[in-house]
Amino acid sequence: xxxxxxxxxxxxxxxxxxxxxxxxxxxxxxxxxxxxxxxxxxxxxxxxxxxxxxxxxxxxxxxxxxxxxxxxxxxxxxxxxxxxxxxxxxxxxxxxxxxxxxxxxxxxxxxxxxxxxxxxxxxxxxxxxxxxxxxxxxxxxxxxxxxxxxxxxxxxxxxxxxxxxxxxxxxxxxxxxxxxxxxxxxxxxxxxxxxxxxxxxxxxxxxxxxxxxxxxxxxxxxxxxxxxxxxxxxxxxxx
Amino acid sequence: xxxxxxxxxxxxxxxxxxxxxxxxxxxxxxxxxxxxxxxxxxxxxxxxxxxxxxxxxxxxxxxxxxxxxxxxxxxxxxxxxxxxxxxxxxxxxxxxxxxxxxxxxxxxxxxxxxxxxxxxxxxxxxxxxxxxxxxxxxxxxxxxxxxxxxxxxxxxxxxxxxxxxxxxxxxxxxxxxxxxxxxxxxxxxxxxxxxxxxxxxxxxxxxxxxxxxxxxxxxxxxxxxxxxxxxxxxxxxxxxxxxxxxxxxxxxxxxxxxxxxxxxxxxxxxxxxx
Numbered sequence: 001x002x003x004x005x006x007x008x009x010x011x012x013x014x015x016x017x018x019x020x021x022x023x024x025x026x027x028x029x030x031x032x033x034x035x036x037x038x039x040x041x042x043x044x045x046x047x048x049x050x051x052x053x054x055x056x057x058x059x060x061x062x063x064x065x066x067x068x069x070x071x072x073x074x075x076x077x078x079x080x081x082x083x084x085x086x087x088x089x090x091x092x093x094x095x096x097x098x099x100x101x102x103x104x105x106x107x108x109x110x111x112x113x114x115x116x117x118x119x120x121x122x123x124x125x126x127x128x129x130x131x132x133x134x135x136x137x138x139x140x141x142x143x144x145x146x147x148x149x150x151x152x153x154x155x156x157x158x159x160x161x162x163x164x165x166x167x168x169x170x171x172x173x174x175x176x177x178x179x180x181x182x183x184x185x186x187x188x189x190x191x192x193x194x195x196x197x198x199x200x201x202x203x204x205x206x207x208x209x210x211x212x213x214x215x216x217x218x219x220x221x222x223x224x225x226x227x228x229x230x231x232x233x234x235x236x237x238x239x
Numbered sequence: 240x241x242x243x244x245x246x247x248x249x250x251x252x253x254x255x256x257x258x259x260x261x262x263x264x265x266x267x268x269x270x271x272x273x274x275x276x277x278x279x280x281x282x283x284x285x286x287x288x289x290x291x292x293x294x295x296x297x298x299x300x301x302x303x304x305x306x307x308x309x310x311x312x313x314x315x316x317x318x319x320x321x322x323x324x325x326x327x328x329x330x331x332x333x334x335x336x337x338x339x340x341x342x343x344x345x346x347x348x349x350x351x352x353x354x355x356x357x358x359x360x361x362x363x364x365x366x367x368x369x370x371x372x373x374x375x376x377x378x379x380x381x382x383x384x385x386x387x388x389x390x391x392x393x394x395x396x397x398x399x400x401x402x403x404x405x406x407x408x409x410x411x412x413x414x415x416x417x418x419x420x421x422x423x424x425x426x427x428x429x430x431x432x433x434x435x436x437x438x439x440x441x442x443x444x445x446x447x448x449x450x451x452x453x454x455x456x457x458x459x460x461x462x463x464x465x466x467x468x469x470x471x472x473x474x475x476x477x478x479x480x481x482x483x484x485x486x487x488x489x490x491x492x493x494x495x496x497x498x499x500x501x502x503x504x505x506x507x508x509x510x511x512x513x
Contacts, residue, residue, distance in 0.1 A: 050356055051509040073359035080357075082513075084350030086250045093249070094354075100242045101358045139354070 001026055002047070002147050002178045007056035009046045017042050017202040020056075024147075024178040024195075029169060031189030031210075032182040033228075034199035040182040041081045043199070044149050047180075048078055060147045060178070074102060077145035081152045081182070083136035087125035091118060091135040095142055102143040109142035115164055129156040137165060141172070148172060148179040154188055166192050186228045243360060243368045251341050258334050259380045263387025269322065270391040270401075273314045279398045287312040301453040314399040318388075319409050319478040325449055325471060327384070328416035331377045335421020336428075336441045339373055344428035344437055347511045356510055366429060366505045370498045373425045374418055381414035382407070401478075409478040415490040416470035420445040422494045426501025432511030448472075468493075 095109035217227030294308035310316035346352035424441020452471035465472035
């Protein structure tokens with residue numbers, strides 16, 4: 001279970017997130033939605049312990065990610081929003097490093113590379129943006145983590161490999177992993193998420209199950225995207 | 240930690256090898272200039288006479304680290320008083336800042352560090368590993384240079400020669416001086432997460448100590464800095480006198496203090512991710 005309680009994290013320019021509480025149960029996929037600059041990456045980086053001025057309680061499977069970063073990172077798979085990998089190494093050696101650091105083998109990573117049709121021998125700089133994203137996704141999940149924190153995971157993936165990615169997410173969810181997946185595209189979240197939280201300007205403005213959101217949209221006779229923006233606009237005015 | 244150390248060597252391996260080998264190969268020019276008395280006469284003696292006028296300019300001599308014009312045109316003089324100081328500390332300090340920026344503060348700025356930060360390691364482990372690389376890199380490159388340079392000295396009959404043991408002592412002292420500047424650059428990069436700070440402090444200290452060393456005879460303050468805290472001032476003449484404990488302790492203490500400062504900052508700050 002991923003549990004963020006009363007997270008506040010402010011940058012020097014005053015931006016950041018305020019008093020955010022989000023929980024993701026085991027087996028649940030929660031979409032974290034919001035436009036650019038809403039605080040999605042800040043929330044995820046705080047949860048990973050990258051941002052030290054965070055206040056609040058941040059736990060994964062009961063492990064405080066700030067106080068026990070090693071234990072927490074053993075069971076977390078993290079995909080950054082704009083993954084940058086060392087250009088001169090190849091995917092295979094990065095998978096080996098990620099696996100060795102956690103005392104695992106690279107078998108699962110190689111299986112996923114096959115699934116994604118990723119060549120593991122060329123160096124990262126020789127890969128296209130989409131293939132670099134695939135390598136980063138595999139690095140995030142190769143140790144079969146109990147919690148996944150995925151920041152805009154499908155960025156750069158073609159529709160075919162997006163489908164493969166969502167299959168992996170579903171597989172992890174079925175195996176009981178808690179998954180927090182950020183996006184600014186609701187149709188992407190719709191494919192896998194059972195619940196969604198919406199951030200705006202660093203504040204959580206919505207946190208419900210996907211069904212609740214959907215039934216509200218149907219009541220108002222709106223399609224998903226319109227309902228999302230309408231809801232969002234209304235909250236925006238109230239905020 | 241071992242896996243991360245391996246990663247830190249593998250990522251910049253071309254950079255490390257380039258610095259270690261190309262510098263060493265370039266320095267072969269020194270012993271080869273003393274290949275025999277006729278080459279020495281052609282390359283060395285003519286240079287000595289051509290630039291003799293410079294020996295009358297104390298400031299230029301100080302800036303080049305030359306105290307005895309005739310001695311610098313011997314193999315021993317060139318290597319131990321002109322090459323090992325000031326150039327080795329300046330080059331090693333610069334190379335160490337570049338390398339540790341690639342692995343640390345610059346990696347934070349360009350985003351590659353986010354991958355490292357997501358691995359199951361404490362900040363202390365990450366920092367300590369980087370500190371180890373700082374020291375090992377500086378020592379490795381300097382010893383590579385002097386050992387490559389020593390190959391013709393050991394294998395050819397040269398008009399002048401150097402003793403290996405004293406040369407290695409001089410190499411160690413020069414390498415530690417360079418590492419002391421690199422360590423400050425690394426530490427301030429880690430403290431702030433900004434590569435510009437690594438250059439400002441590491442490069443700044445290097446420039447300051449170089450100038451105080453060069454101009455120490457002109458000013459009491461510079462003289463005091465050179466005598467008491469400068470890594471250049473601590474060089475002495477290890478080729479002739481061996482390693483002096485006081486000088487070694489000063490440079491090692493500086494490295495430890497700088498690394499400790501960076502450790503405090505790195506543990507307690509947010510990563511400077513883009």
